[in-house]
Amino acid sequence: MSTKTVEPRGTRLLSFWEPPDEAGPPIGCVASTYTFDGPFFEEHCLGRFAGIESDPNEDRRAYLIEREEKLAQVYSCVLVDRAHVTPHRSLRWNLLPVSVPGGGIQHSKLALLVWERHVRLLVGSANLTEPGYRSNYEQMAALDFTPEGDLPRGLLEDAIAHLERTRSFVPEGVQRTAHPGQALREFLRRASRHVSSWADRGWAPGAVRAELLCVHPGSKSLLDQLAERTWSxxxxxxxxxxxxxxxxxxxxxxxxxxxxxxMSVQGERRIEFFVGGRRLPDGALELDAPESIREPAGKSVEHVFHLVHARDELGEPRALHAKSLWLQRGDRAVCAVGSSNFTTAGTGAGGGATNLEANVAYVLPPASRNAEWKSIAASWPEDDELDLARQDVRFQREPQDRTPEPCEFDALPLAFGLAVFTFFALTIVGSYGLKFAGVELKESGIGMVLFGAGLQLGTVALVASFARRLDPDGLRSLGLRKGGAPQSAALGFLAYLATVPAIVGAGLLSTWLWGVLGFEARQQDVLRLVLDLAGLERVTFLVLAVLVIPLLEELFFRAFLQPLLVQNLGDRGGVAVTAVLFAAVHGNLFAFLPIFVLALAMGMVMLRTQRLVACYVVHALHNGLMLFLVLQTDFGRQLAG
Known part of the structure; x- marks a missing residue:
């Protein structure tokens, strides 16, 4: 087990891709990364893994021949965040885009290298790029598995499970193809079978222990995993x-x-931040950290800041890209290294967007304080402790020039503008066209409903068309995912049951408030309309109102509009503004409050599940219940008003 940084005189990260002695021939490798450099990966990572000995700078022809021969015998695949899928492709290795729901990104940096008699697991902070492996300050854990059972096999199984989970976020169209989606699944199964007969001895008493802590949508946060799995x-x-x-x-x-x-509840506590920064022309130090962490968030807590050196011992520039958390009490310590930045998305501790992340936590028992503690401490870059009281230190007040964390709907703003334009264009053209034809919608209730449904259908069709063309997820980006429909529908049913009291209360409160102001609450036009219809017209209206229109409205508001607003306003802001717009377009101030409450519920359901089925069920159930009450009870008419 080892933890290394990029050091001029230390172990180079690229050396971890080289086969150890007695490893045997290479079988295959799979790696995940956020950003990606295809030519660098092929020449320097795959070349070392496959044992290519020719130097392309000395004999290009010999290198190309050897590369073709050796890479043709091994499987290799890279999982990349969809925003960083490069145009450079190769028939010698597969490249899969990963799209994380809910606004997260594929940010883990994990590599599984499989030789015949050796498997190596790399977990760290370095992307598969030249800066990541050659110039940044990075950290990486290298875990080696052999048939003799040097490490518990459960670690390897956890890593394979994380890669399989990452593969599940590959767009369905890519997963269905024989290459590369299914090929990756088969390789992961093959790797699992390959080590199934190897010895599994577990951790020796008193030895340093390692745990793989992965973060993904729906998982426990990195902080909770550290507390539950590495500390007592x-x-x-x-x-x-x-x-x-x-x-x-x-x-x-x-x-x-x-x-x-x-952390401990009693006594003094200290949090030390190791950050990058620069010296400004006026002599002040500017840290790559926000002003909001300058002051502690609790009592008896001290914050200390360290500025990581921007150059190494040889004077070469080194950008800080390593991520690490060290927890200590007395002679006990845990050190986690990996891909998680100190952010809510990176740790999964914010309740909103959550990335795919991978970290290794080393549990250091007291007996290891001399050797292992020094080894891990040596992997941290040189730094200077700052005195905020005496030094002119400035924190970031504006958004940093930071690694972007795009929402999965970031390819759709153009479609949004065109969809809105088309909606109003269709409304104007349709209205004048019907007027020219002598059709008066107000005199034809069912005609008004059909006309509105047609407008919504045209808008949704444009949204869906642009989703398929501009978003790698296609219709999945609108919450139209295969599988899990019964569970999503059941969740929508339960969510609506939980929301009914709030909707009823909002309706009664609205009626009372309008009465206090001297207004008599009136029903929505569409609810008065159903009372005037009979026979086939009423049946048609009920089918449209309960089954069709909820689907069209949810596609536009929850699946399309809400993610765009969440991207710019955050979870709460996006859901709230979408709910306001949804309530407003229903055109009745007297019903605004209960519709707003309903829309909030549907927005939260969509935000949590990323499944259109769930919020569609909520919407359809509400429309069905309201129409039933309006048709059968006086209470329903009062509530609808």
Whole structure:
């Protein structure tokens, strides 16, 4: 087991791709990354893994021949965040885009290298790029597995499960193809079978122990996993947090508060931040950290800041890209290294967007304090502790030039503008066309409903068309996912049952408020309309109102509009603004409040599940219940008003 950084005189990260002695011939490898450099990966990573000995700079022809021969015998695949899928492709290795729902990104940096008699697991902070492996300050854990059972096989099984989970976020169209989607699944199964007969001895008593801590949508946060899987008894009173990126504003404070929850409750506590920065022309130091973490988020807590050196011992520039958390109390310590930045998305501790992340936590028992502690401490870059009282230190007040964390709907704003334009264009053209034809919609109730449904259908069709063309997820980006429909429908049913009291209360409150103001609440036009219809017209109206229109409205508001607003306003803001717009377009101030409450519920359901089925069920159930009450009871007519 080892943890290394990029050091001029230390172990190079690329050496981890080289086969150890007695490893045998290569079988295959799979790696995940956020950003990606195809030519660098092929020449320097795959070349070392496959044992290519020719130097392309000395004999290009010999290198190409050897490369074709050796890479043809091994399987290789890279999982890349969809925003960074490069145009450089190769028939010698597969490249799969990963789209994480809910606004997260594929941010894990994990590599599984399989030789005949050796498997190596790499987990760290370095992307598969030249800066990641050659110039940045990075950290990487290398875990080696052999038939003799040097490490518990459960670690390897956890890593394969994480890669399989990452594969599940590959767009369905790619997964269905024989190459590369199914090929990756088969390789992961093959790797699992390959090591199934190897010895599994477990951890030796008193030895350093490692745990793979992965973060993904729906998982426990990195902080909770650290507390539950690596620590027992009184919490740590010292934490070292090294990260190149932080949340700004409330996000950073939220994460600090949650960090304090896994630390000791009593006594003095200290959190030390290791960050990048620069010296400004006026002599001040500017840190790559937000102003919001300058002051502690709790009592008896001290914050200490360290500025990581921008150059190494030889004077070469080194950008901080390593991410690490060190928890300590007395002679006990845990050190987690990997891909998680000190952000709510990176740790999964914010309740909103959550990335795919992979980290290894080393549990250091007291007996290891001399050797292993020094080894891990040596992997941290050189730094200077800052004195905020005496030095002119400035924090980031504006958004940093940071690694972007795109929403999965970021390819759709153009479609949104065109969809809105088309909606109004169809409304104007359709209205004048019908007027020219002598059709008066107000005199034809069912005609008004059909006309409105037609307008919505045209708008949704345009949205769906652009989703398929502009988003790698296609219709999946609108919540139209295969599988899980019964569970999503059941969740929508339960969510609506839980929301009914709030909707009823909002309706009664609205009626009372309008009465206090001297207005008599009136029903929505569409509810008065159903009372005037009979026979086939009423049946047609009920089918449209309960089954068709909810689907069209949810496609536009929850599946399309809400994610765009969430991307710019955050989860709460996006859901709230979408709910306001949804209630407003229904055109009745007297019913605004209960419709707003309903829309909030549907927005939260969509935000949590990313499944259109769930919020569609909520919407359809509400329309069905309201129409039933309006047709059968006086109470329903009062509530609808």
């Amino acid at each position: 008894g009184t919490g740590a009173d010292i934490v070292h947090a090294m990260s190149p990126f932080f949340d700004l504003g409330t996000g950073a404070r939220t994460l600090l508060t949650k960090l304090l929850r896994i």
